[in-house]
Amino acid sequence: MVRSFTRIAVVGAAVATTLVGIASPALAADVNRTLSNSHGKMTYNDSVDVFEICDTNADGYGVTGNLNRVYKGGVTYSEEAFRINDGGDAGCDKIGYNVQGYPNNYQMNFWWDGGGATLSTVWFYE
Incomplete structure (x- = not known):
């Protein structure tokens, strides 16, 4: 009787582990x-797909950023998805992508x- 419960527990644990492994990806x-x-x-905020750029140093120069995209499907190509800069004004600049x-x-x-x-x-x- 104890052996039966042990087997059930081992099989149940194996099934649970398999289901978690399948669901995780x-x-x-x-x-x-x-x-x-x-x-x-x-900064890129992944939960809302927003990029933010901030110039934090009043030195007469701004800061610039961009996002490059490479598509590797049937035909491979690359492009600059966007370019954003900040400087000379109050606050940060944002772009959604x-x-x-x-x-x-x-x-x-x-x-x-x-x-x-x-x-x-x-x-x-x-």
Whole structure:
């Protein structure tokens, strides 16, 4: 009798683990991304598909960012999805853009208009 209950418990645990393993890939978590330096920042809010850029240093230069998209379907092509900048006014600037799933891949870039390095995210998709 104890053996029967043990077998039922083991089989039940195996079934539950399998169901969780099958269901997990369908749960996609939002992933926000931020690029920043001493002059400002650019943030992507994945839950609402909004990009925000902020110039945080009153040095006479603004900050600029863009989103590049590469489509890797039957024909591969790349494009700049949008470009956004901030500087010289109060507050931050925002733009909405629907980031899509594979075969679309995206890379967010951010730079200070006074020169220096461009910061980039890894390639991502929704």
